[in-house]
Amino acid sequence: MATPTFDERGLMLDGKLYDSTVPELARERESCCEKIIDFNCERNAQKRLEMLKDIVGNLGENSCILPPFRCDYGKYISVGHDTFVNYNLTVLDANYVKIGNHVLIGPNVQLIAATHPTDPLIRNSLVEYGLPIVIKDGAWIGAGATILPGITIGENSVVGAASVVTRDVPDNTIVAGNPARVIRKVSEHPGWTREQRDVPLN
Incomplete structure (x- = not known):
């Protein structure tokens, strides 16, 4: 009887459950790893930008990811325009990771789309699975935060530093803690302009 393919x-x-050890996926991860090493070692910012466009699936205008940066496949990551990612982002992109426009991501953030079954019989068979992560427009992910598989971060929302996000975050909401919990709504200053610098800093 033939082995199913x-x-x-x-x-x-x-x-769904999949085998990450198959040669095709292993080769793709190795190829991405080589590109990531070159990117992280490149001194010239313009060259890094061009290299980054060859790593991630989409990189919008005026967006930047500072090295060091790490990911598994790269091509399943989408970054919108005017988004800034600080040092040491880790993305385990065993599923799609979509980062919107005008997003801020602090240093040492982890976006973990990959996970494993809790049943040891299944886990020890070396199959795993991944769930998509979405970070909507205008969100801010604080330093050291971890976003777990299947999570959506709402538009304009803020994730406090070192938080572990285990549930979806509504739009215009501040969450913090481990696990992250809703703290309050984001501050709003209608009509604000860049010339005004005396608003409350919270």
């Missing part, structure tokens, strides 16, 4: 990449991107 699975589309492991298709299963991975569908959020």
Whole structure:
């Protein structure tokens, strides 16, 4: 009886159990790793930008990811325009990771789309799965925060430093803690302009 053949990449991107050790996926991770090493060692900012465009699936205008940066595949990561990512972002992109426009990501943030079954029988068979992560426009992810699989961070929302986000964050909401909990709504200053610098800093 023939051994069934699975589309492991298709299963991975569908959020189902898949085998990450198959040669095709292993080669893709190795290729991405080589590009990441070159990117992290490149001194010239313009060259890094061009290299980054060859790593991630999409990089919007005026967006920047500072090295060091780490990811598994790269091509499943999408970054909108005018987004800034500080040092040492780690993305385990075993599923799609979508980062919107005007997003701020602090240093040492982890976006973990990959995960494992809790049942040891299944886990020890070396299959795993991943769930997509979405960070909507205008969000700010504080330093050292961890976003877990399947999470959506709402528009204009703020994740406090060192938080671990285990549930979706509504739009215009500040969350913090481990696990992250809602603290309050974001501050709003209608009509504010760049010439005004005396607003409350909170």
